[in-house]
Amino acid sequence: MSTLATDASERLRQIIARAEALYDDLDFKVVKEWKEQGKNRKAIGFLPIYVPREVIHAAGALPVGIMGGADRIEIVRGDSYFQSYICHFPRSVIELAVSGRLDACDGFLFPSICDVVRNLSGMFKMLFEGKWTHYLDLPQNFDNRLGGRFYKNEMRTIAREVGKLTGVEVTDKRLRDSITVFNENRTALRRLVHARRDRPWEIPTIDYYLLLRAAYLLPVEEHTAMVNEYVELSAQAGRPRMDNIRVAVRGAFCEQPPLGLLRTLERAGCYVVDDDFVLGSRFIEQDVDHHGDPWDALADGFMNRSLPTASKYDQRGTKHADFVQRVRDFKADGVIFMAPSFCDPALLDQPMLVKALENAGIPNTSFKYSEDTGQFQVIREQAGTFADALKLWGKA
Numbered sequence: 001m002s003t004l005a006t007d008a009s010e011r012l013r014q015i016i017a018r019a020e021a022l023y024d025d026l027d028f029k030v031v032k033e034w035k036e037q038g039k040n041r042k043a044i045g046f047l048p049i050y051v052p053r054e055v056i057h058a059a060g061a062l063p064v065g066i067m068g069g070a071d072r073i074e075i076v077r078g079d080s081y082f083q084s085y086i087c088h089f090p091r092s093v094i095e096l097a098v099s100g101r102l103d104a105c106d107g108f109l110f111p112s113i114c115d116v117v118r119n120l121s122g123m124f125k126m127l128f129e130g131k132w133t134h135y136l137d138l139p140q141n142f143d144n145r146l147g148g149r150f151y152k153n154e155m156r157t158i159a160r161e162v163g164k165l166t167g168v169e170v171t172d173k174r175l176r177d178s179i180t181v182f183n184e185n186r187t188a189l190r191r192l193v194h195a196r197r198d199r200p201w202e203i204p205t206i207d208y209y210l211l212l213r214a215a216y217l218l219p220v221e222e223h224t225a226m227v228n229e230y231v232e233l234s235a236q237a238g239r240p241r242m243d244n245i246r247v248a249v250r251g252a253f254c255e256q257p258p259l260g261l262l263r264t265l266e267r268a269g270c271y272v273v274d275d276d277f278v279l280g281s282r283f284i285e286q287d288v289d290h291h292g293d294p295w296d297a298l299a300d301g302f303m304n305r306s307l308p309t310a311s312k313y314d315q316r317g318t319k320h321a322d323f324v325q326r327v328r329d330f331k332a333d334g335v336i337f338m339a340p341s342f343c344d345p346a347l348l349d350q351p352m353l354v355k356a357l358e359n360a361g362i363p364n365t366s367f368k369y370s371e372d373t374g375q376f377q378v379i380r381e382q383a384g385t386f387a388d389a390l391k392l393w394g395k396a
């Protein structure tokens, strides 16, 4: 290996070690440290999938993604808040809350994605009495005069309430500046997504995933620098190309798969070239206009240019055709549907997506997971068989 490749590998290892330390930081120490570095700094926790982080940033606060506890916390009290036949995610979020780990957050945002999250927002109102807790009703009407107007009001509520905490007024200028900073982050994430699509052997799924997760804890400027450096160095490290198939993954937009599951997919012979992990970090893929009215621009980004997902109404009726096209654009050989057990939005969406793939002759397979799944042998066999079948016959 050349000196250049050795140096690049070492630096990549350091970047991912930092991202993994953030992933493991279930006490949100990095948020506490950020708050200690300045006067009246506030942090706003938010749940999947998407909130307008630009508005929180413009109000001088740190948006902090709350993504559950994965397989790293024992659920002691979380189970007593929910019935047994729902997903695991809200239990670990409750466990984080009642164990004091979320105390660094000064407020919470719950975007409207499902009834579970709606109920969770009510529980937070009781658990964190005195802290600002807001259920963010995202529009399901995509007419600018209706849904757009409604969404702008929601964003202004966030700006006003977070501004009260920080003492910072969200002016149009501040919001435009925040949009610019997040556009730089969008550019970096596009580079990452495209580099992985074009050279998946250079960007392992684990690295890619940990970089996305870092977006939910680091200040946006720091995250942009981290992703840019990673992408640049990944092309120099000389990682070997394996005889893997290329897969797109869908269903993992809220409760996140454990890291062991992501490693298992690659070991089973699958390069993940497209996915919906940590979807809110890149929900609006293209830049948001930062010249005109910033509220209009953010509303337009959400309403007209955000990625399709199960919890967003498909008003134009193009979601299934768009999905097939995206699978083709990303040159995926097949699709793996991996959804959290009991996730209504993901599991209701899946049959229609499967039908669209079957009509297009695109192979697919599916399984369910939980954020604390610890046994991967069955998944390895299933994904491995899928990969072998595609390599041998081009179909599952």
Ligand code: SF4
Pocket (backbone or CB within 6 Å): 087, 088, 089, 090, 113, 114, 115, 116, 117, 254, 255, 340, 342, 343, 344, 345, 346
């Ligand atoms: S995993 Fe699914 S059902 Fe559970 S909170 Fe998330 S979107 Fe709702």
